[in-house]
Amino acid sequence: MTEAAKKLPRIVVHEKLCKGCSICVDFCPTNVLEMKGSIVAVKNLEACTRCQLCDLRCPDFAIQVFD
Amino acid sequence: MSAGAATAKKQKISVPFDYSKYLRAGKLPHIWCPGCGHGIVLKSLLRAIDKSGLEKDQICMVSGIGCSSRTPGYVDFNTLHTLHGRAVSYATGVKLAKPELKVIVVTGDGDALAIGGNHFIHTCRRNIDMTILVYSNAIYGMTGGQFSPTTPQGSMSTTSRYGNIEPSFDCCELAKASGASFVARGTAYHTQELERILLRSIQHKGTSVVEIIDSCPVYYGRQNKFKSASQMMEMIEKDGTVSVKQADRLPPEKVEGKLLRGILHEAERPEYCEEYQRLIDKVHGK
Numbered sequence A: 001m002t003e004a005a006k007k008l009p010r011i012v013v014h015e016k017l018c019k020g021c022s023i024c025v026d027f028c029p030t031n032v033l034e035m036k037g038s039i040v041a042v043k044n045l046e047a048c049t050r051c052q053l054c055d056l057r058c059p060d061f062a063i064q065v066f067d
Numbered sequence B: 001m002s003a004g005a006a007t008a009k010k011q012k013i014s015v016p017f018d019y020s021k022y023l024r025a026g027k028l029p030h031i032w033c034p035g036c037g038h039g040i041v042l043k044s045l046l047r048a049i050d051k052s053g054l055e056k057d058q059i060c061m062v063s064g065i066g067c068s069s070r071t072p073g074y075v076d077f078n079t080l081h082t083l084h085g086r087a088v089s090y091a092t093g094v095k096l097a098k099p100e101l102k103v104i105v106v107t108g109d110g111d112a113l114a115i116g117g118n119h120f121i122h123t124c125r126r127n128i129d130m131t132i133l134v135y136s137n138a139i140y141g142m143t144g145g146q147f148s149p150t151t152p153q154g155s156m157s158t159t160s161r162y163g164n165i166e167p168s169f170d171c172c173e174l175a176k177a178s179g180a181s182f183v184a185r186g187t188a189y190h191t192q193e194l195e196r197i198l199l200r201s202i203q204h205k206g207t208s209v210v211e212i213i214d215s216c217p218v219y220y221g222r223q224n225k226f227k228s229a230s231q232m233m234e235m236i237e238k239d240g241t242v243s244v245k246q247a248d249r250l251p252p253e254k255v256e257g258k259l260l261r262g263i264l265h266e267a268e269r270p271e272y273c274e275e276y277q278r279l280i281d282k283v284h285g286k
Ligand SMILES: Cc1ncc(C[n+]2csc(CCOP(=O)(O)OP(=O)(O)O)c2C)c(N)n1
Pocket: B065, B066, B067, B068, B069, B084, B107, B108, B109, B110, B111, B112, B115, B135, B137, B139, B140, B141, B142, B143, B148, B216
């Protein structure tokens, strides 16, 4: 695997917008996210497949995944 | 690295969709409760509008009253927030005055099918060119969880403490029977499928109705013992529906009792504004 292929995605949580509904946590196929109190946090970035499902289903414009 | 390889690599980069160009600055966070499906639907709608290629000024979004009807407050289109149940009537006025606009109505199941039921069926009957999006969460969210015409029989609500005894409306069957020339159903759970359905509904000429099954975790969810918004999405939106494309291939027991998703009806019928113009031309002897 080349260095570039191993590059990790960047997950941005907009903490002022996250309402802690946990939809992104519950539907992430690879268990990347977790709830820390009432806000989502990244627990295992390596497992992120950049599928964008967390962003697609977040009702609050609060999470984004950049390549 | 050659220039070609660099371009190929660039195309693979996944960039999140930039919703900000369609949102009014400084309006977020929105008023919807944690886990409310209305925000998920709004995002699918904005992506569909982006794909449609329409400019912001070409769109007029009209709503009635309810949590779902708060949507126009957040978007940077021409917007109208009107009376409970009357969104489609205002939208009819807008469309007749400015037929060049793409009119999108955002309404709740209570707004469209209870107090607005009469306006809804006659708008469908006229087949006036507009897209009607019914955010169907089976409850009156804004006023505290009273049952609506789409609340399933047996469900708890503030006004059915021992279970709802009323049979519910099928919004799509009602729209089709009333004359809407495009009828579809999607869910907040199936966000990308919903985006495709919404794009088709926006591109359609005539009255298009999309029933969007989404969730009110606060009033429907709590009263019906759902543990979370995700559980509602899983049980109602995912397991409670089946795509029309799959329905034919599945054994009947896997389809029974489930709502169909996808484009359910598409027909060509004379459109109201065009008929109106034709009449004007005829009377003027053109
Ligand atoms: C004429 C009139 N009657 C009643 C109300 C009270 N009211 C406000 S919103 C609403 C129901 C909204 O439910 P729905 O359309 O399903 O939208 P939701 O809040 O669930 O998104 C009612 C009954 C009102 N505002 N105006």
